[in-house]
Amino acid sequence: MIAYIVRRLLYAIPILIGVNLITFALFFVVNTPDDMARMALGMKRVTPEAIERWKAERGYDKPLVWNAAEGGSRKVTETIFVEKSAAMFAFDFGQADDGRDIASEIRTRAGPSLAIAVPVFVVGLVTMISVALLMVFFRATYVDTSGVVLCVALMSISALFYIIGGQYLVAKVWRLVPISGYAGGLDALRFLLLPVVIGVVSGIGAGARWYRTLFLEEINREYVRTARAKGLSELRVLFRHVLRNGLIPILTASVAAIPLLFMGSLLTESFFGIPGLGSYTIDAINHQDFAVVRSMVFLGSVLYIVGLVLTDISYTWADPRVRLE
Amino acid sequence: MIDLTTIEPALLWTDVLLIGLVLALVGLVWHIRRHAHLAAPWRKVALSRAGMVSASVLAVFAGIGLLDSLHYRPALPDAPALAAGPGAAGKALRHSVELRHSVELRSALDALLDPLPTQVETTYSAPMATRAFNKTALEGAAPGGTARDYPRLKFGGAHLADEGAAKVRDIGERVVRGALSGLACAVGALALLALLCGPRAAIGRFRGWLFGNGEDATHWAAWTLLGIATLAGALAWLAGGYHVFGTDKVGQDVLYQILKSIRTALVIGTLTTLVTLPIGVVLGIAAGYFRGWIDDVIQYLYTTLNSIPGVLLIAASVLMTQVYMDTHPESFETVTARADFRLLFLCLILGITSWTGLARLLRGETLKLRELEYVQAAQAFGVSSWSILGRHILPNVMHIVLIAMVMDFSGLVLAEAVLSYVGVGVDPSMISFGTMINSARLEMAREPMVWWALAAAFVFMFALVLAANLFADAVRDALDPRTRVRGVA
Numbered sequence: 001m002i003a004y005i006v007r008r009l010l011y012a013i014p015i016l017i018g019v020n021l022i023t024f025a026l027f028f029v030v031n032t033p034d035d036m037a038r039m040a041l042g043m044k045r046v047t048p049e050a051i052e053r054w055k056a057e058r059g060y061d062k063p064l065v066w067n068a069a070e071g072g073s074r075k076v077t078e079t080i081f082v083e084k085s086a087a088m089f090a091f092d093f094g095q096a097d098d099g100r101d102i103a104s105e106i107r108t109r110a111g112p113s114l115a116i117a118v119p120v121f122v123v124g125l126v127t128m129i130s131v132a133l134l135m136v137f138f139r140a141t142y143v144d145t146s147g148v149v150l151c152v153a154l155m156s157i158s159a160l161f162y163i164i165g166g167q168y169l170v171a172k173v174w175r176l177v178p179i180s181g182y183a184g185g186l187d188a189l190r191f192l193l194l195p196v197v198i199g200v201v202s203g204i205g206a207g208a209r210w211y212r213t214l215f216l217e218e219i220n221r222e223y224v225r226t227a228r229a230k231g232l233s234e235l236r237v238l239f240r241h242v243l244r245n246g247l248i249p250i251l252t253a254s255v256a257a258i259p260l261l262f263m264g265s266l267l268t269e270s271f272f273g274i275p276g277l278g279s280y281t282i283d284a285i286n287h288q289d290f291a292v293v294r295s296m297v298f299l300g301s302v303l304y305i306v307g308l309v310l311t312d313i314s315y316t317w318a319d320p321r322v323r324l325e
Numbered sequence: 326m327i328d329l330t331t332i333e334p335a336l337l338w339t340d341v342l343l344i345g346l347v348l349a350l351v352g353l354v355w356h357i358r359r360h361a362h363l364a365a366p367w368r369k370v371a372l373s374r375a376g377m378v379s380a381s382v383l384a385v386f387a388g389i390g391l392l393d394s395l396h397y398r399p400a401l402p403d404a405p406a407l408a409a410g411p412g413a414a415g416k417a418l419r420h421s422v423e424l425r426h427s428v429e430l431r432s433a434l435d436a437l438l439d440p441l442p443t444q445v446e447t448t449y450s451a452p453m454a455t456r457a458f459n460k461t462a463l464e465g466a467a468p469g470g471t472a473r474d475y476p477r478l479k480f481g482g483a484h485l486a487d488e489g490a491a492k493v494r495d496i497g498e499r500v501v502r503g504a505l506s507g508l509a510c511a512v513g514a515l516a517l518l519a520l521l522c523g524p525r526a527a528i529g530r531f532r533g534w535l536f537g538n539g540e541d542a543t544h545w546a547a548w549t550l551l552g553i554a555t556l557a558g559a560l561a562w563l564a565g566g567y568h569v570f571g572t573d574k575v576g577q578d579v580l581y582q583i584l585k586s587i588r589t590a591l592v593i594g595t596l597t598t599l600v601t602l603p604i605g606v607v608l609g610i611a612a613g614y615f616r617g618w619i620d621d622v623i624q625y626l627y628t629t630l631n632s633i634p635g636v637l638l639i640a641a642s643v644l645m646t647q648v649y650m651d652t653h654p655e656s657f658e659t660v661t662a663r664a665d666f667r668l669l670f671l672c673l674i675l676g677i678t679s680w681t682g683l684a685r686l687l688r689g690e691t692l693k694l695r696e697l698e699y700v701q702a703a704q705a706f707g708v709s710s711w712s713i714l715g716r717h718i719l720p721n722v723m724h725i726v727l728i729a730m731v732m733d734f735s736g737l738v739l740a741e742a743v744l745s746y747v748g749v750g751v752d753p754s755m756i757s758f759g760t761m762i763n764s765a766r767l768e769m770a771r772e773p774m775v776w777w778a779l780a781a782a783f784v785f786m787f788a789l790v791l792a793a794n795l796f797a798d799a800v801r802d803a804l805d806p807r808t809r810v811r812g813v814a
Binding site for chain 2: 014015018019022023026027030031035036038039152153155156157158159160161164167168172260263266267270281282285286288290293294296297300301304305308
């Protein structure tokens with residue numbers, strides 16, 4: 001088991017190198033630092049000195065991959081690739097355009113992001129499974145069909161409308177919670193309630209429908225027929241047998257998403273003004289802060305790969321038939 | 326009516342690709358109709374009511390989008406006067422004098438909606454309003470100076486002398502007339518189509534279309550189209566005198582914007598699959614069939630791409646395109662061409678980030694297929710790998726490809742709105758659902774609230790995505806062998 005995990009983690013290295021190369025190519029090769037400087041400083045009347053200063057401030061004034069002016073190993077290390085791209089492996093993200101350290105910014109912002117993402121994830125999972133089980137219990141009746149139609153309708157509404165509608169109705173008309181903002185400690189509850197509810201509601205349609213098909217696949221299996229033949233009640237069959245087996249694919253799919261909860265939600269955080277990583281990313285995109293976007297891409301990939309490893313481990317935990325070699 | 330001889334066709338890149346895609350689709354339908362084994366599963370789609378209703382709604386959306394994809398440059402006002410001189414001299418002139426065309430592009434949809442695109446008020450006005458939404462100082466309204474009041478609109482309800490009871494009667498009249506004429510046109514068109522299909526059984530065919538032939542649900546499609554025609558007729562008659570969905574901040578008609586948004590959504594939803602399909606199909610099948618190092622490389626490729634959060638990869642790529650477009654302004658003649666380039670590029674990036682799912686599905690299916698007897702037999706006979714892939718594997722995974730294609734559409738339309746909101750979607754100058762929602766968001770904070778642009782965007786986007794989802798379900802139920810088996814059991 002441990003050998004397997006170590007091997008999986010070793011597999012992750014070439015993938016992260018690939019991600020690193022892609023971001024390097026995107027951010028430094030497709031458009032040179034000169035292009036970025038010219039755009040950041042405004043297109044008209046940019047002096048070469050201003051461009052050089054902009055690049056020097058950010059450490060972009062070195063050659064991309066090969067520094068011929070230096071000697072020895074410094075030919076390789078004194079380059080943008082090593083200093084800006086390869087350094088991310090040590091989680092050294094450098095500075096944002098406003099001069100703050102990106103790594104410490106990420107640490108402080110992960111808290112608010114998790115404060116929304118974790119409740120949305122947990123409450124959402126429970127709600128979706130309950131709704132799906134309800135539809136399966138009433139399968140092939142009007143409850144089931146209208147449930148599926150409702151799910152498809154809910155799926156067809158853009159996440160933007162859920163947020164705008166929720167903000168308008170709950171915060172503006174009913175004035176139950178503040179429209180946006182964030183505070184530390186217990187005060188945060190007031191601010192978190194609405195985003196969490198909206199996050200859960202907007203995910204129900206797609207999730208419940210998918211889980212319903214998973215449960216329906218299980219319900220035609222032979223062990224379910226055996227359970228019914230033993231004389232178990234339908235509820236017992238559903239909860240003790242179908243739910244447990246149907247949970248395996250749900251669990252493994254959800255585990256993959258857990259590490260990515262750190263990244264927060266772009267939309268929710270920016271609409272509700274929550275100072276998490278999602279709004280950090282959106283602000284960086286809007287201000288064209290390339291260093292931050294690059295760091296978030298790399299962080300996201302690392303978390304995704306952690307998710308993949310966790311998925312494999314959760315398989316063995318949930319399903320004793322699976323053995324990792 | 327525009328004089329067709331004076332305009333200059335000016336197709337954008339996305340226009341060409343979209344029209345090409347439609348032609349390819351027509352070719353595919355023709356091919357499927359000729360082969361009974363291919364047509365059989367599609368007949369099942371015709372059995373499903375939801376499938377037929379959603380298909381006809383989608384067809385209407387596609388028609389609007391296609392009309393909006395036929396771009397041309399209208400002649401400048403002084404040019405036709407020269408060109409349309411009387412007699413032979415005029416004709417000669419028309420050829421010798423080079424017509425000057427406007428820089429601005431218009432589409433067939435614009436021409437059809439004329440004069441709606443040009444009926445621009447000064448600022449916000451509510452749906453069906455005759456007066457503006459904000460008070461402004463009116464000169465000469467009160468004796469001896471200015472008074473603040475809601476000014477009358479330049480176009481909305483401008484034909485009315487008094488705005489009270491006359492307006493209600495006028496609206497009612499327009500709705501009834503429009504609905505009736507829309508319905509009459511649609512019934513007439515159906516009857517004409519029945520006649521064109523062969524005059525002998527025309528009446529029976531017409532009756533079958535409307536009341537069902539007892540076999541499938543195609544009459545549901547006919548009724549949906551009749552319903553849409555009725556609605557469209559009423560809308561058209563109302564739009565002739567009012568801003569049906571109000572106007573936005575710069576006074577542009579919201580209905581017009583909605584109709585323009587449809588094309589953007591369709592382009593994103595369809596052209597992206599043009600990128601996804603070739604990459605996903607080739608790599609997925611190759612990985613499953615050849616296994617070994619090819620499989621390793623392809624798996625590495627898609628795991629790497631998958632591991633980058635989609636929105637961030639798109640954001641990074643779009644930011645980089647933005648840098649390119651800003652540093653090379655000379656490559657783009659017009660604002661429209663610039664926006665079009667960005668739209669095309671967005672499709673490309675979306676395609677590159679979304680082929681991984683399809684490739685993984687196809688790899689799994691190919692791994693299963695390659696062990697089947699008929700593939701083994703082909704290998705034993707020494708058939709080359711490429712012919713096995715083309716003749717034995719590809720046709721047998723085609724249903725997965727088609728299902729993935731329709732299933733992706735709705736997701737892409739929704740993604741466009743989110744990406745445009747984040748600021749990495751379409752060009753801000755391009756009308757799309759995303760840009761409409763984005764600007765409407767700020768209007769929510771106004772007091773009293775400007776709700777109509779958002780509401781209109783919601784209704785039309787919901788209709789489009791819901792139809793796409795329902796159609797995708799119908800197609801999946803019909804084409805997926807797994808559901809077929811389950812349906813029988």
